[in-house]
Amino acid sequence: MRNLHIVKVGGNIIEKDEDLQHFLDLFANLEGPKILVHGGGKLATELAERLGIAVKMIDGRRITDAETVEVITMVYGGKVNKHIVAGLQARNCNALGFSGADGNTIYSVKRPVKNIDFGFVGDVVGVNSELIDKLLDIGITPAFCAITHDGKGQLLNTNADTIACELAIGLSKSYKVTLNYCFEKPGVLIDVANDDSVVREINTSKYSELLEDKIIADGLLPKLENCFYALKGGVNKVQLGKPEMLQNTNTNFTTLRL
Amino acid sequence: MRNLHIVKVGGNIIEKDEDLQHFLDLFANLEGPKILVHGGGKLATELAERLGIAVKMIDGRRITDAETVEVITMVYGGKVNKHIVAGLQARNCNALGFSGADGNTIYSVKRPVKNIDFGFVGDVVGVNSELIDKLLDIGITPAFCAITHDGKGQLLNTNADTIACELAIGLSKSYKVTLNYCFEKPGVLIDVANDDSVVREINTSKYSELLEDKIIADGLLPKLENCFYALKGGVNKVQLGKPEMLQNTNTNFTTLRL
Numbered sequence: 001m002r003n004l005h006i007v008k009v010g011g012n013i014i015e016k017d018e019d020l021q022h023f024l025d026l027f028a029n030l031e032g033p034k035i036l037v038h039g040g041g042k043l044a045t046e047l048a049e050r051l052g053i054a055v056k057m058i059d060g061r062r063i064t065d066a067e068t069v070e071v072i073t074m075v076y077g078g079k080v081n082k083h084i085v086a087g088l089q090a091r092n093c094n095a096l097g098f099s100g101a102d103g104n105t106i107y108s109v110k111r112p113v114k115n116i117d118f119g120f121v122g123d124v125v126g127v128n129s130e131l132i133d134k135l136l137d138i139g140i141t142p143a144f145c146a147i148t149h150d151g152k153g154q155l156l157n158t159n160a161d162t163i164a165c166e167l168a169i170g171l172s173k174s175y176k177v178t179l180n181y182c183f184e185k186p187g188v189l190i191d192v193a194n195d196d197s198v199v200r201e202i203n204t205s206k207y208s209e210l211l212e213d214k215i216i217a218d219g220l221l222p223k224l225e226n227c228f229y230a231l232k233g234g235v236n237k238v239q240l241g242k243p244e245m246l247q248n249t250n251t252n253f254t255t256l257r258l
Numbered sequence: 259m260r261n262l263h264i265v266k267v268g269g270n271i272i273e274k275d276e277d278l279q280h281f282l283d284l285f286a287n288l289e290g291p292k293i294l295v296h297g298g299g300k301l302a303t304e305l306a307e308r309l310g311i312a313v314k315m316i317d318g319r320r321i322t323d324a325e326t327v328e329v330i331t332m333v334y335g336g337k338v339n340k341h342i343v344a345g346l347q348a349r350n351c352n353a354l355g356f357s358g359a360d361g362n363t364i365y366s367v368k369r370p371v372k373n374i375d376f377g378f379v380g381d382v383v384g385v386n387s388e389l390i391d392k393l394l395d396i397g398i399t400p401a402f403c404a405i406t407h408d409g410k411g412q413l414l415n416t417n418a419d420t421i422a423c424e425l426a427i428g429l430s431k432s433y434k435v436t437l438n439y440c441f442e443k444p445g446v447l448i449d450v451a452n453d454d455s456v457v458r459e460i461n462t463s464k465y466s467e468l469l470e471d472k473i474i475a476d477g478l479l480p481k482l483e484n485c486f487y488a489l490k491g492g493v494n495k496v497q498l499g500k501p502e503m504l505q506n507t508n509t510n511f512t513t514l515r516l
Contacts (some may be wrong), residue, residue: 051308070337074305075501078336079328082405082413086359090411096361101344103354103398134396140361140389147340154349155340 004136004175005034007246010183011041014080021087021181023243028091030246033175035167036095038084039160040076047071060099060166064119064157067174072157073099076145084143093143100124100148101155103131105165108148108156117174121147122156124163125149127170160221160233165230172234179230179238179247181223187241187254188224190215198241198252204228207256262394262433263292265504266422268441269299271444272338279345281440281501285347288504291394293425294353297340297404297418298334305329316374322415326359327378330415331357334403340400358382358406359413361389364421365407366414380406380414382421396489419481423488430492435498437488438504439481445499445512446482448473455498456510462486465514482514489516 013019027036048055048071056063064072081097088095100106100122102168108122132142144167146160162179168179188210190197202210209229210216216224227238239245241253265285271277285294306313306329314321322330339355346353353431358364366380390400402425405419419439426437438458446468448455460468465486468474474482497503499511 026482036322073340074332074336076336078332078334082331082335082357082359085357086407086413087411089359089362089407089409094362095357095359097357099340099343099355101347101353101355102351104347131396131398134392138389138392149344149347152317153345153349161272 001174001176001197003032004171005032005180005246006037006164006168006171006177006179007034007182008160009243010035010181011039012184013182013243015041015043016036020084024084024087024091026243026246027095028088034141035132035136035166036088036143037146037160037164038076038080038086038143040072040080041081041126044068044075047075055194058116061116061118063117064121066120067098069120069155069157073147073155074247077147081143081145088141088143093141094139095139096135098142098144099155100144100158100163104128104149104151105132105142106144106148106158106166107151110142110150110154110156120154120156122150122158124158124166127166129170129173132167132171132257133174143216161226165226165233168230168235169233172236177235179227179235180237181227181240182243182246183240184242185240186252188216188220196252199254200252202254202256204258227256228258231256259432259434261290262435263288263290263427263438263504264295264422264426264429264435265292265438265440266418268439269297270442271440271501272296273299273301278342281341282345282349284501284504286351290348291493292399293390293394294342294399294401294431295404295418295422296334296338296401298330298338301338302330302333305333314377319374319376321375322377322379324378327413327415331405331413335405339401339403343393344400346401351375351399351426352397353401354393355500356400356402357413358402358416358421361401362386362407362409363390364402364406364416364424365409368408368412368414378412378414380408382406382416382424385424387425387428389427390425391432401488411496418458419484423484423491426488426493427491430494431476434453435493436511437485439485439496439498439503440504442500444510454510457512458510460512460514462516473482485514486516491515 244255503511
């Protein structure tokens with residue numbers, strides 16, 4: 001099976017154009033078939049504020065109302081996605097931007113209302129990997145923003161980590177997939193304040209150990225749950241770290257395997 | 259050669275969601291391979307106003323500065339394009355959104371500065387029809403917004419009529435192309451106030467006649483120049499009229515041939 005890199009780039013990197021350009025340099029240099037996945041970080045919140053759209057929260061959870069999903073579509077699907085695509089084209093990487101609605105690649109359902117109505121938030125139901133497969137075969141690099149659709153005309157705000165994870169699982173049928181989460185930290189750290197304390201390898205038993213020792217907590221917990229969900233779904237390995245890990249040099253980063 | 263419909267939908271239709279949905283019904287029902295092209299009408303101006311971005315004009319011509327091209331990217335490439343793609347998916351039409359940067363499909367140059375610096379406005383240099391061809395072959399319907407790129411990372415605001423025209427010429431090598439301009443009028447009118455005064459057929463000699471009689475003037479002149487440029491470039495025929503003409507019923511519309 002051929003190798004495939006799926007790379008999710010974090011919000012902090014996207015927010016600073018200098019960091020984004022550096023990331024795009026590294027991503028464009030990755031050999032072989034690859035897919036980029038991005039959200040938009042605080043850029044959507046910034047636009048909402050400029051437009052006077054209030055951020056709605058219930059029990060500390062953010063609600064995506066009709067106005068907010070429109071802002072997200074403009075920022076993630078328009079501004080950020082097209083900026084990334086044009087930036088990759090300038091680096092001779094033949095990128096093509098996608099939301100999940102495009103080519104019906106990722107379909108989802110509006111999150112069912114239990115205690116909280118999250119609004120226009122999508123839980124992924126499935127990935128149509130056939131079209132993506134064909135595009136990868138002819139040298140296209142799909143660039144996905146964090147938007148899916150319900151098949152009935154509604155766009156849905158969807159977590160970018162989840163999109164990367166679902167794409168990775170969907171494409172594991174035909175590729176040996178490495179799923180990369182690029183963010184501002186060099187990986188899973190024993191001591192959050194010390195970038196040299198990276199845990200280089202995590203497997204299922206090491207994961208349990210880290211959980212018991214409370215090394216993995218807060219924001220990292222759902223991320224790592226996603227990673228193991230991907231591995232159990234057929235993904236070959238998951239890597240977490242700064243964009244430099246894409247160069248396969250001696251940089252510190254975390255590798256996860258079952 | 260197979261038939262291909264390229265349909266440019268006008269700004270007035272996009273601005274009212276009811277009209278847009280009606281247009282999408284008609285477009286989705288078109289048989290065979292097809293491409294949609296859209297701008298965003300006044301929706302970009304509305305967003306610019308809400309953001310306090312002043313419209314810059316020189317000698318009555320609009321200037322696209324850095325802030326404006328960003329607004330256009332958000333509105334045309336994000337909000338409008340994804341809304342259209344999701345709407346077509348809901349109608350079982352497998353749409354895939356494009357700017358000219360996506361797949362490097364339409365590349366352009368920033369309009370050279372003569373008397374006026376128009377800013378980030380693109381004059382189309384070429385169309386890569388190969389990728390579009392392959393997508394049409396597997397049942398994908400490309401939906402293009404009015405944005406191109408310069409291959410160096412810069413997105414450029416580009417006239418949607420021109421994009422439709424250049425795509426039609428580029429694809430004429432492999433298809434018998436009908437180029438459709440859908441707008442709020444039923445076609446070229448002898449009397450602008452009378453929708454029943456449609457000129458049904460215009461060829462080169464009829465065109466000269468209409469020009470002499472000053473029937474074609476103002477906004478229609480560049481549109482018809484575009485049409486004849488397309489016909490001379492190999493497009494089979496051009497149709498102008500209300501969206502209903504896509505149904506090929508007995509509605510009034512204008513057909514142009516050489």
